Amino acid sequence: MFRDPKKAGTIASPYFVWALIFILVPLAMILWYGFTDDTGAFTAANIASILQPEHAKSLLLALELSILSTVICFLLAYPLGMILAKNKVSSQGIITTIFILPMWMNFLLRTFSWMTLLENHGVINGILEFLHLPGIHVINTPAAIVIGMVYNFLPFMIMPIYNSLSKIDDNVINAARDLGANSVQTFLRVTLPLTVPGIISGVTMVFIPALTTFAISTMLGGSKILLIGNVIEQEFTLTYDWHLGSGLSIVLMVFIVINMVVSALSEKKDEQ
Amino acid sequence: MNSKRHPVEKIYMAIIFLFMYAPIVTLIVLSFNGSKSRAKWGGFTMEWYANLIHDSEVLNAMANTLIIALIATIVSTLIGTAASVALTGMKRRTRSLVIGVTNIPMINADIVTGISLMLLFKVLHFETGFLTVLIAHITFDIPYVMLSVLPRMKTISPSVYEAALDLGAEPFFAFRKTILPDLTPAIISGALMAFTMSIDDFIITYFTKGSGFDTLSTKIYSEVKRGIRPEIYALSAIIFIVVLILLLTSDRIKAKAGKSVRRERSVQREKIRRIGVIALASGASIAIILMALAFGGVFSKNSTQVFVYNAGEYIDPEVIEMFTEETGIEVVYDEFESNEIMYAKVAADGSAYDVLCPSDYMIAKLIDNDMLMKLDPAKIPNALQYIGKQYYESATSFDPGNEYAVPYCWGTVGILYNKTMVDGPVDSWDILWDPKYQGEILMQDSIRDAFMVALARRGYSINSVDPEEIRQATDDLIAQAPLVQAYVVDQVRDKMIGDEAALGVIYSGEAIYTRRENENLEYVIPKEGSNVWIDGWVISRDARNVDNALAWIDFLCRPDIALMNFEYITYSTPNVAAQEMIEDEDIRNSNVAFPDEETLSRCDTYVSLGEDGDRLYNEAWKKVKSAD
Numbered sequence: 001m002f003r004d005p006k007k008a009g010t011i012a013s014p015y016f017v018w019a020l021i022f023i024l025v026p027l028a029m030i031l032w033y034g035f036t037d038d039t040g041a042f043t044a045a046n047i048a049s050i051l052q053p054e055h056a057k058s059l060l061l062a063l064e065l066s067i068l069s070t071v072i073c074f075l076l077a078y079p080l081g082m083i084l085a086k087n088k089v090s091s092q093g094i095i096t097t098i099f100i101l102p103m104w105m106n107f108l109l110r111t112f113s114w115m116t117l118l119e120n121h122g123v124i125n126g127i128l129e130f131l132h133l134p135g136i137h138v139i140n141t142p143a144a145i146v147i148g149m150v151y152n153f154l155p156f157m158i159m160p161i162y163n164s165l166s167k168i169d170d171n172v173i174n175a176a177r178d179l180g181a182n183s184v185q186t187f188l189r190v191t192l193p194l195t196v197p198g199i200i201s202g203v204t205m206v207f208i209p210a211l212t213t214f215a216i217s218t219m220l221g222g223s224k225i226l227l228i229g230n231v232i233e234q235e236f237t238l239t240y241d242w243h244l245g246s247g248l249s250i251v252l253m254v255f256i257v258i259n260m261v262v263s264a265l266s267e268k269k270d271e272q
Numbered sequence: 273m274n275s276k277r278h279p280v281e282k283i284y285m286a287i288i289f290l291f292m293y294a295p296i297v298t299l300i301v302l303s304f305n306g307s308k309s310r311a312k313w314g315g316f317t318m319e320w321y322a323n324l325i326h327d328s329e330v331l332n333a334m335a336n337t338l339i340i341a342l343i344a345t346i347v348s349t350l351i352g353t354a355a356s357v358a359l360t361g362m363k364r365r366t367r368s369l370v371i372g373v374t375n376i377p378m379i380n381a382d383i384v385t386g387i388s389l390m391l392l393f394k395v396l397h398f399e400t401g402f403l404t405v406l407i408a409h410i411t412f413d414i415p416y417v418m419l420s421v422l423p424r425m426k427t428i429s430p431s432v433y434e435a436a437l438d439l440g441a442e443p444f445f446a447f448r449k450t451i452l453p454d455l456t457p458a459i460i461s462g463a464l465m466a467f468t469m470s471i472d473d474f475i476i477t478y479f480t481k482g483s484g485f486d487t488l489s490t491k492i493y494s495e496v497k498r499g500i501r502p503e504i505y506a507l508s509a510i511i512f513i514v515v516l517i518l519l520l521t522s523d524r525i526k527a528k529a530g531k532s533v534r535r536e537r538s539v540q541r542e543k544i545r546r547i548g549v550i551a552l553a554s555g556a557s558i559a560i561i562l563m564a565l566a567f568g569g570v571f572s573k574n575s576t577q578v579f580v581y582n583a584g585e586y587i588d589p590e591v592i593e594m595f596t597e598e599t600g601i602e603v604v605y606d607e608f609e610s611n612e613i614m615y616a617k618v619a620a621d622g623s624a625y626d627v628l629c630p631s632d633y634m635i636a637k638l639i640d641n642d643m644l645m646k647l648d649p650a651k652i653p654n655a656l657q658y659i660g661k662q663y664y665e666s667a668t669s670f671d672p673g674n675e676y677a678v679p680y681c682w683g684t685v686g687i688l689y690n691k692t693m694v695d696g697p698v699d700s701w702d703i704l705w706d707p708k709y710q711g712e713i714l715m716q717d718s719i720r721d722a723f724m725v726a727l728a729r730r731g732y733s734i735n736s737v738d739p740e741e742i743r744q745a746t747d748d749l750i751a752q753a754p755l756v757q758a759y760v761v762d763q764v765r766d767k768m769i770g771d772e773a774a775l776g777v778i779y780s781g782e783a784i785y786t787r788r789e790n791e792n793l794e795y796v797i798p799k800e801g802s803n804v805w806i807d808g809w810v811i812s813r814d815a816r817n818v819d820n821a822l823a824w825i826d827f828l829c830r831p832d833i834a835l836m837n838f839e840y841i842t843y844s845t846p847n848v849a850a851q852e853m854i855e856d857e858d859i860r861n862s863n864v865a866f867p868d869e870e871t872l873s874r875c876d877t878y879v880s881l882g883e884d885g886d887r888l889y890n891e892a893w894k895k896v897k898s899a900d
Contacts, residue, residue, distance in 0.1 A: 007358075007443075008358040008361040008362050009358070011354050011355075011357060012354065012355045012358035012359060012362075014351050014354065015352070015354065015358075016355075016370075018351060018410070019370075019374065019414075021392075022389065022392070022407060022408075022410075022411040023373055023376050026388030026391060026392040027376070027388050029388060029391040029395065030384065030387065030388045030391065033391060053895070053898075054895050054897075055894075057898050061898075076288060079284060080284065080288050083281045083285055086277075086281075094520075097519055097520070098289070099288070099289070099292065101516065101519060102292050102293070102296065104468065104515045105508070105512055105515055106472065106488060106492065107472055107474055107489070108474055108489055108492045108493055108496065109299070109508045110295070110296075112299075112492070112496050112500075112508070113295035113296060113299050113508070115496070115500065116295075116302065116500065117295055117298060119772065120773075121772055123302075126312070137711060151295065154292070204379075208379075208381055209381070209382070211381070212381035212382065212383045212384070215475070215493060218497070222758025222759065223717045224753070224756060224757075224758055226894070226897045226898045229383055231894070233383065234894075236390070236479070237617070238610070238612050238613055239612065239616070239890045240612075240615065240616040240620070241890075242391065246391070249383070249387055252381060252383075253381075253384055256379065256380060256381055256384075260379060
């Protein structure tokens with residue numbers, strides 16, 4: 001089995017067939033639809049349509065909101081990861097579980113809870129009114145979408161950062177301190193570089209779903225704010241233009257590839 | 273150990289904790305709230321839980337979620353483990369190529385994965401539903417299994433296995449005895465990961481599911497888009513508690529296992545192996561049973577079912593039950609949000625639904641594109657007898673020979689406003705552009721209705737395809753966008769009842785219902801004129817259950833059923849016999865439900881815009897939606 005490639009091929013063949021039919025062929029179909037028009041003739045118009053103001057705007061807004069959410073998630077998660085990783089005793093399991101638990105709840109219900117909280121006559125405004133404070137108008141604004149993104153994806157940032165922090169050997173930190181580094185220096189030159197892989201995987205796990213979401217923007221943006229995910233979704237469910245929807249999906253994939261390359265490069269740099 | 277923690281750290285943890293759990297606690301508290309309003313406490317109640325238990329749709333969705341997750345986990349674990357084992361024996365270059373492909377569904381955006389699979393299924397004419405969702409889940413689960421198993425496999429030395437072979441063991445036996453025990457923990461954790469991903473998935477399921485099939489995620493999404501029901505709070509609470517218990521117990525088991533591993537490793541390993549085998553065996557048998565049930569369901573589908581695709585909140589649910597009781601035909605019932613969404617679905621798969629309920633202009637479009645079937649008059653006697661002649665007459669505008677459609681409801685589009693929040697009488701569409709009501713306006717999230725408002729306001733035809741007129745209407749709608757609180761469809765009624773907005777564009781049928789719930793609401797058809805519409809039942813050309821679909825249409829035309837429906841949905845019925853049976857005189861003579869000639873003379877029906885017109889509107893609508 002190990003030394004005989006033929007046998008290995010047989011055992012892996014169900015997977016090869018599966019990957020071919022359900023991973024590669026579908027991607028090829030997106031490419032095919034994206035580069036053709038109704039008549040089946042080649043066209044680059046579907047891709048180029050990203051330059052139309054309304055498409056470009058939805059992409060830029062999606063980039064803006066997802067980058068903002070990623071940064072906020074990172075700023076919230078890193079200190080928390082440090083606190084959680086600090087005491088490496090058995091009880092940490094439970095404490096960590098507590099911070100990751102919301103991730104296990106249905107993603108739409110998590111978003112739904114913020115609909116309830118943020119509405120004009122929702123829970124938060126109800127409390128503010130009770131305290132005779134002025135109400136907030138957040139629902140159906142980009143701010144609501146950012147809150148939804150941060151809330152949904154924060155555990156995805158906490159997990160890898162916490163994992164990489166808890167793997168750091170105490171002796172490394174102690175060595176740095178013994179050699180005269182102060183706590184800021186130790187953090188910047190030892191702790192932070194050692195957690196780069198965790199940060200990268202956290203950033204990817206937050207950025208990609210945030211960039212491509214359509215459910216969060218629909219629910220918390222009142223269908224008023226179109227992100228690139230909404231535009232693509234509507235091409236398939238509303239305006240029935242598979243070619244345009246595929247073309248925009250290809251554009252989206254470019255950003256995913258960029259993210260992959262950037263993270264691969266920084267990981268390589270880190271290894272050196 | 274905790275004593276070392278700095279107070280600042282404690283406070284920080286507390287803040288994050290609050291941020292994470294306040295929403296969940298809110299949901300749980302609200303699940304016991306007697307009042308439907310979110311901001312008020314109306315006493316303790318278990319009503320929403322009781323409703324939930326009787327909600328067969330939610331329960332079905334929950335069962336679907338579990339069945340899909342279970343089968344997908346088992347299949348992906350088998351395929352993924354086999355592939356991981358085999359890959360270790362392959363050349364490095366092949367290996368990294370395969371791993372690269374494997375990682376695609378994990379790295380790629382879910383929306384792209386979902387769309388790519390949807391395209392595949394549509395092109396191959398795969399009937400979307402249970403099976404396609406299952407395939408999609410297996411596809412995105414495999415990488416998670418391999419992610420867990422591959423690294424472990426790399427650390428296992430083949431020498432023991434080879435020794436076993438040399439000693440004459442059969443390959444599979446040798447594998448089972450030497451490698452599998454070391455691999456089992458990785459397989460189990462991979463399977464758990466796959467299971468979690470499958471349970472939580474929404475986006476990929478959303479694109480690959482077909483008619484009448486929902487998992488919990490897709491069900492919640494459509495519920496939430498329709499408005500906030502307190503039953504969803506109850507559902508959230510139950511799910512949260514279940515997850516909490518599962519996680520805490522698994523954590524405890526893990527902690528225990530971790531300790532004992534150190535002490536008696538081999539015994540533990542044996543145990544894990546046994547548990548793994550038992551879990552796999554029982555899982556597989558459950559899956560086989562479930563699959564048999566599912567396929568049984570698929571096969572029994574043909575003769576006794578009818579697939580209905582109706583607008584949201586557009587029928588008395590009891591009517592559906594009565595139909596099944598009387599005819600023995602099971603109803604698979606789905607709802608669409610707008611005519612355009614319905615069209616996209618039916619155009620993609622004409623056999624997904626048997627019987628549809630679109631509006632006038634959309635029926636014309638369906639007829640133009642040869643997507644409907646002529647109705648057999650002999651099989652719909654009620655429709656011929658009880659639907660008023662004048663409604664058939666009006667229907668000729670979109671269905672010239674009355675061959676395709678039976679009128680179901682009709683009405684107008686107007687402004688619903690809250691008397692306490694709006695000054696003076698409302699009589700013009702202009703008020704929707706009044707900056708005074710910034711953030712208090714709800715527009716319809718429907719292309720035709722939104723443009724109708726803008727076109728009528730300027731005195732243009734509501735069916736205009738003149739590029740200049742559309743440009744002006746687009747500019748007006750863009751100018752209006754900052755004032756609009758949200759573009760919604762069925763949510764208008766809940767938001768208006770809950771005082772969430774002062775003004776909303778709404779269909780006349782909702783006016784009667786909302787008035788009942790909130791007496792400050794008033795409905796008006798603006799002086800510039802509006803749209804009068806007829807929705808009708810039609811049968812898809814590729815319908816698989818034509819006779820059942822005809823029986824469905826005819827059943828809805830029975831006067832007692834039409835009356836029941838009218839009283840529930842409060843949309844004007846074209847069923848003359850039912851109109852006469854309406855007991856409430858105010859409603860029977862209501863100008864909202866049955867507007868007078870003068871009002872109607874100001875209103876126009878929609879006509880189909882043609883392909884170019886549709887494109888013009890679609891482009892313009894996208895500009896409006898991305899304006900703010």
